[in-house]
Amino acid sequence: MYKLVELDSGVCAAEGFYADGVSAGLKAKGAKDMAFIYSDTLCNIASVFTTNKMAAAPIKHFKAKGDFQTNFVFINSKNANAMTGSSGVSDIEEILSTLPNTLVNPLMSSTGVIGVRLPKEKIINGTKLFDLSMKNPHSAAQAIMTTDSFSKEKAFRVELEDGSAFHIGAMAKGAGMINPAMATMLCFITTDADAPVNEMQKMLDEATVTTFNAASVDGDTSTNDTVMLFANGKSGAYHKEAFAEALHAIMLFLAREMVRDGEGATKLVTYNVTGAKNDVEAERVAKALSDSLLVKTALYGEDPNWGRIASTVGASGVEADEATLTIKFNDLCVYERGKLLFNAEMEKEAAAIMKLSEFTISCDLGIASGAFTAFGCDLGYEYVKINADYRT
Amino acid sequence: MYKLVELDSGVCAAEGFYADGVSAGLKAKGAKDMAFIYSDTLCNIASVFTTNKMAAAPIKHFKAKGDFQTNFVFINSKNANAMTGSSGVSDIEEILSTLPNTLVNPLMSSTGVIGVRLPKEKIINGTKLFDLSMKNPHSAAQAIMTTDSFSKEKAFRVELEDGSAFHIGAMAKGAGMINPAMATMLCFITTDADAPVNEMQKMLDEATVTTFNAASVDGDTSTNDTVMLFANGKSGAYHKEAFAEALHAIMLFLAREMVRDGEGATKLVTYNVTGAKNDVEAERVAKALSDSLLVKTALYGEDPNWGRIASTVGASGVEADEATLTIKFNDLCVYERGKLLFNAEMEKEAAAIMKLSEFTISCDLGIASGAFTAFGCDLGYEYVKINADYRT
Numbered sequence: 171m172y173k174l175v176e177l178d179s180g181v182c183a184a185e186g187f188y189a190d191g192v193s194a195g196l197k198a199k200g201a202k203d204m205a206f207i208y209s210d211t212l213c214n215i216a217s218v219f220t221t222n223k224m225a226a227a228p229i230k231h232f233k234a235k236g237d238f239q240t241n242f243v244f245i246n247s248k249n250a251n252a253m254t255g256s257s258g259v260s261d262i263e264e265i266l267s268t269l270p271n272t273l274v275n276p277l278m279s280s281t282g283v284i285g286v287r288l289p290k291e292k293i294i295n296g297t298k299l300f301d302l303s304m305k306n307p308h309s310a311a312q313a314i315m316t317t318d319s320f321s322k323e324k325a326f327r328v329e330l331e332d333g334s335a336f337h338i339g340a341m342a343k344g345a346g347m348i349n350p351a352m353a354t355m356l357c358f359i360t361t362d363a364d365a366p367v368n369e370m371q372k373m374l375d376e377a378t379v380t381t382f383n384a385a386s387v388d389g390d391t392s393t394n395d396t397v398m399l400f401a402n403g404k405s406g407a408y409h410k411e412a413f414a415e416a417l418h419a420i421m422l423f424l425a426r427e428m429v430r431d432g433e434g435a436t437k438l439v440t441y442n443v444t445g446a447k448n449d450v451e452a453e454r455v456a457k458a459l460s461d462s463l464l465v466k467t468a469l470y471g472e473d474p475n476w477g478r479i480a481s482t483v484g485a486s487g488v489e490a491d492e493a494t495l496t497i498k499f500n501d502l503c504v505y506e507r508g509k510l511l512f513n514a515e516m517e518k519e520a521a522a523i524m525k526l527s528e529f530t531i532s533c534d535l536g537i538a539s540g541a542f543t544a545f546g547c548d549l550g551y552e553y554v555k556i557n558a559d560y561r562t
Numbered sequence: 563m564y565k566l567v568e569l570d571s572g573v574c575a576a577e578g579f580y581a582d583g584v585s586a587g588l589k590a591k592g593a594k595d596m597a598f599i600y601s602d603t604l605c606n607i608a609s610v611f612t613t614n615k616m617a618a619a620p621i622k623h624f625k626a627k628g629d630f631q632t633n634f635v636f637i638n639s640k641n642a643n644a645m646t647g648s649s650g651v652s653d654i655e656e657i658l659s660t661l662p663n664t665l666v667n668p669l670m671s672s673t674g675v676i677g678v679r680l681p682k683e684k685i686i687n688g689t690k691l692f693d694l695s696m697k698n699p700h701s702a703a704q705a706i707m708t709t710d711s712f713s714k715e716k717a718f719r720v721e722l723e724d725g726s727a728f729h730i731g732a733m734a735k736g737a738g739m740i741n742p743a744m745a746t747m748l749c750f751i752t753t754d755a756d757a758p759v760n761e762m763q764k765m766l767d768e769a770t771v772t773t774f775n776a777a778s779v780d781g782d783t784s785t786n787d788t789v790m791l792f793a794n795g796k797s798g799a800y801h802k803e804a805f806a807e808a809l810h811a812i813m814l815f816l817a818r819e820m821v822r823d824g825e826g827a828t829k830l831v832t833y834n835v836t837g838a839k840n841d842v843e844a845e846r847v848a849k850a851l852s853d854s855l856l857v858k859t860a861l862y863g864e865d866p867n868w869g870r871i872a873s874t875v876g877a878s879g880v881e882a883d884e885a886t887l888t889i890k891f892n893d894l895c896v897y898e899r900g901k902l903l904f905n906a907e908m909e910k911e912a913a914a915i916m917k918l919s920e921f922t923i924s925c926d927l928g929i930a931s932g933a934f935t936a937f938g939c940d941l942g943y944e945y946v947k948i949n950a951d952y953r954t
Contacts, residue, residue, distance in 0.1 A: 223875070285869040463782065487613075549946065550946055
């Protein structure tokens with residue numbers, strides 16, 4: 171047995187990790203716009219990147235390096251270094267070459283405007299402000315924000331049965347993948363667990379499917395999406411199931427926080443799809459629901475319009491039948507296997523559920539046992555305002 | 563050779579067709595809510611229906627009938643007769659059984675709220691108001707409107723080289739597939755061409771791909787989408803290429819009108835995708851662009867944010883590379899095969915194009931020769947208003 175103890179911390183929860191945020195003048199008014207994470211011993215790395223074919227320069231730079239260990243990553247906001255071609259990659263190399271030699275295989279990550287070269291001089295000057303002895307995880311989490319309205323951090327101490335313990339903590343940014351000029355989701359996870367790197371990569375891949383990849387603000391996939399897990403092994407402790415559980419819990423929390431902070435969002439909705447032909451079809455339905463403009467505007471209007479749910483299930487391309495479909499808002503069943511249950515009284519009950527800031531919509535397809543859970547938000551005026559008025 | 567002459571008409575342009583709209587009390591304030599189309603001789607039928615697995619009762623009723631000819635179809639707005647199960651189909655049979663025997667294999671089509679049984683008595687009383695001698699195509703086109711802000715009709719007289727001629731005309735409704743309670747696109751086409759039914763079905767299928775299926779307001783597919791083509795052969799004239807061209811022109815016009823009338827839309831944008839690996843991948847990109855919230859809100863904000871275009875191309879899952887991609891707003895090239903062309907001056911030019919009510923965004927993927935053209939609109943406050951406030 172093991173125990174997960176939540177800590178009020180982020181990327182510095184694990185032993186040997188340091189982090190801070192500084193202002194390099196990329197954002198206006200002296201706001202923090204560059205963050206670093208430093209480990210006093212070398213780290214193994216597990217990572218997941220965007221599937222966007224226009225993957226940004228930092229991702230190309232990372233992927234070109236092959237297997238390696240590192241003790242340093244820094245992140246700038248305000249410029250994504252995307253659609254900048256080979257110049258984008260050589261800009262990174264030039265910037266990284268100015269760092270002290272004590273930083274081994276240093277990495278860079280970016281988020282912000284697409285299609286503009288990095289302001290190299292500002293960024294190089296910014297790196298000179300980094301103090302590697304600082305443990306300010308919250309300051310780092312703030313520096314990587316773009317349209318986020320709050321910073322996102324989570325950490326656990328994992329206590330094992332034999333009295334040993336390890337730590338895992340993370341910071342993330344992303345207020346929707348909806349604004350490609352300010353689009354990206356980034357997540358950096360640090361741990362002092364003594365985790366085998368292959369096992370860690372596999373757990374990261376698996377956890378991504380049901381956390382970040384199950385979360386949608388607008389169904390878009392940015393050029394810069396990045397999840398990186400750094401493990402320095404300093405605790406000497408490790409337990410596979412405990413690590414997997416803590417990793418998943420952190421990623422799920424951060425994924426849900428991102429949706430909650432979706433641009434203009436007022437509600438966090440969980441879509442529980444069951445009874446599909448298989449898990450892949452269940453995922454397709456859950457994502458169709460979380461991405462549907464129909465459904466998202468109904469949520470915003472707090473309108474228990476179950477017909478939009480049914481129509482979206484039917485349009486998602488999976489095996490489905492009105493005679494076997496069941497739809498619930500939380501525990502309230504509004505449509506059951508061909509029976510029209512909805513009436514004025516039920517509409518009142520359903521409308522009350524839709525006024526909650528967080529609730530669940532369940533669809534049982536009644537065909538087989540495929541299941542998937544996705545997270546989405548509503549779409550209101552504020553979303554349009556943020557995205558239509560961004561550059562004007 | 564042949565000549566297409568545009569007529570100021572709709573579904574009564576072809577010889578022997580009659581149509582009208584009446585008020586059966588389904589809509590408020592005596593607005594027209596039921597339309598019929600009658601032919602004084604029997605018609606062959608070609609049809610295309612929604613791919614939504616929750617296809618509405620009228621579609622199930624039609625598909626269960628097998629091959630047949632008819633001389634009558636009527637349409638009600640305000641109630642979609644969808645998610646109503648076998649009761650929905652028996653309601654149709656009951657209603658149709660009350661019609662005069664002179665109507666052979668009569669058909670019914672519906673659009674409106676999902677998940678509510680048809681008000682049978684009102685509808686049966688409504689059918690008694692039909693006067694089969696009327697030629698009021700515009701009145702019929704108005705009666706099938708839901709959230710449409712204008713009715714949609716088009717007709718041609720097609721003059722053949724041998725002096726013979728036939729007619730083809732249509733009416734459609736649909737202001738976006740965005741409101742499932744008022745969702746559907748319906749299109750009814752009539753012709754007196756003496757067209758072989760199999761050839762006609764094939765031409766209808768082909769034309770649908772590049773017209774209605776290339777048009778998107780919000781990427782949703784309703785439970786009731788229907789295109790029906792009725793041919794009574796009365797002109798005795800026919801010419802395959804001329805018929806195909808006229809049919810395609812009518813469907814393209816109506817598809818573009820639907821997008822132009824998209825709920826809250828202020829712009830009609832044509833997405834020209836070329837240079838893709840194949841036509842299927844080009845279609846995927848074109849539809850990803852026309853459905854992207856990123857792109858749609860940038861259009862509304864009149865923001866020439868080409869990075870959103872590039873990111874959406876990259877996220878669409880097709881073979882693509884920033885080194886071979888080229889993006890144009892009308893004839894203005896803003897990104898060319900890895901070269902960042904954009905500057906302040908170009909931004910002004912691009913912004914001027916985006917203020918137009920109609921323009922083209924072209925993406926050449928520079929890979930092979932796959933091509934597809936899609937039509938989309940912007941997404942603004944009015945869209946949210948229409949969809950969030952619908953039932954409240």
